[in-house]
Amino acid sequence: MVWFLSSSNNSNNNKYMPFHSVWSRRNKRGLINIIRWLVITILFILFSFLVICRLELNARLYIRQWITPSRPVQKEPLSSTCFGNLTHDTSKPPKTYTYNFVPGIPVWEEYTCYDYASLLQPLPLSSSPVMTTFHTTWSSQNSEQLTSAHLATFQSFCATQPLNSSQLILWIHPDDEDKLKTDPLWKKARNDKVRYQVYTENLTVGTPLEQQTTSTIMSDLELVKLAVLYHHGGIWFDLNTLFVRDMTPLLGHEWIAQGNCQSSMSGNPFDNTGLMHFYSKSSSICELLSGSTKPFNNNKNKIANAIFSPGSTIKARGTRGPELYQRIYHNLLRNGVKPWSTLPWCFTNPSQCKSSNSLPSPFVQANFSPLRLRQIFAFHFSSPPRKQQAPSGSIYRYLEQYQQW
Known part of the structure; x- marks a missing residue:
């Protein structure tokens, strides 16, 4: 030392x-x-x-591969009711359309989606226009009566869609008919273009639901949506939607709107979707109805379901909503059938992307670009204002003045 x-x-x-x-x-x-x-x-x-730098985190949670080992993808057989013969077009003769609304470049960067949407403009009025029906639903279980935001939805529809080729049907449960008739806001909303209709068990007639011994359509709005589109065709939209301009350029395809821009890279593109368009007697809608009655045997998620969803009964009745749409979409591809298109996110969900290129909620006071707003077709908002609050917000007030409700 x-x-x-x-x-x-x-x-x-x-x-x-x-x-x-x-x-x-x-x-x-x-x-x-x-x-x-x-x-x-x-x-x-x-x-x-x-x-x-601006930091934006789009984190996703995935179960480890050793917990849910991947297995070969199983191809489900298509319903013989919907696709009895696959040697030809199983739906209808090919539809003529003018616009391809799926751009060939990423639509989550900058304002690419908005600029592409602005290219889709209505064609000159035809001498014999085809009637397009817009469908939605209201239930007193969600709100005791119509709200001012619901009234704004009806008013924006009337202000933007062609008078001679569009109509709106509000589908309601029989128990809600008296409440709707006496609702003061409904009295303001109804007119020649806007009416209500009561849905019944008859919607199951001629569909795969008709073969079920116990129909649940009266208590399942997801099945009501699909059955209505199968019988009548048209555009189904959630009631928390504001229309911005004419939807006619989008009627050349069957489509479901993309819920957010992140799903362009991964995830389910139909999460948070609020609008869809299908033709009457569409084979795709028929297959969706059929798929809603079949339990999906997804073995690769068996352990994850046991951990995160113990006692779940959703498989016993079949899938619903975005999970059903994604499942049938991929199954159509595996069976060699062209599925419906996916409407880019900003066309109807402009608030669901990065902060740099998203529009704010219609009901908040915030700066926004009127140019970008006028480029989209509709604004599907996820959280409507409370019933007791009068709608307000920068975009809401702008549309109110621009469309002159």
């Missing part, structure tokens, strides 16, 4: 000290200073990074 002579005037016992002890004492303060400046430097770099 190396010893160091101390210059201290202490007793003889402290005259000699180990060298490493002296070094530690003399450099302890220097080490603390180094750590202090290192922390300051890291904080400065982090602060500069956040000032210069």
Whole structure:
């Protein structure tokens, strides 16, 4: 061991000290200073990074491969009722259309989606226009009566859709008919283009639901939606939607709207969708109805379902909503059938992307670009204002004045 002579005037016992002890004492303060400046430097770099760059996290949670090992994809047979003969077009003769509304470049970057949407404009009025029916539903279980936001939906429809080729039907449960008739806001909304209709078990006639011994259509709005589109065709939209301009350019395809721009890269593109368009007696809608009655044997998620959804009964009745749409979409592809199109996110869900290219909610006070708003077709909002609050917001007020409700 190396010893160091101390210059201290202490007793003889402290005259000699180990060298490493002296070094530690003399450099302890220097080490603390180094750590202090290192922390300051890291904080400065982090602060500069956040000032210069915008951080957007789109995190997704996935179960580990060893928990849910992948298995070969199973191809489900198509319904013989909907696709009895696949040697020809199983739906209808090919539809003539003018626009292809699926751009060949990514639509989540900058304002690509909006600029592409602006290219789709209505054609000159035809001497014999085809009637397009818009469908939606209202239930007193969701709100005791219609709200001002619902009234704005009806008013925006009347202000934007062609008078001679469009109509709106509000589908309601028989128990809600009296409430709707006496609702003061419904009295303001109804006119020659807007009416209501009561749905019954008759909607199952001629559909795959007719073969079920116990129909649940009266208590399942998802089945009501699909059955209505199968019988009548047209556009189904959630009631929390504001129409911005004429939807005619989108009628050349069957489609379901994309819920958000992130699903262009991964995930279910039909999550949070609020609008869809299908023709009457569509084979795709028929297959969706058939798929809603069949439990989906997805073995690869057996362990995950047992962990996260113990006791779940959804498989016993078949899938619903976005899960059903994605399942049938991929199954049509596996069976060599062209499925419906996916409407790009900004056409109807312009608030569901990055903060740099999304529009704010219609019911908040925020800056927005009127140009970008006029490029979209509709605004599907996920959280309508409370019943007791009068609708307000920058986009809401702009549409109110621009469309002269």
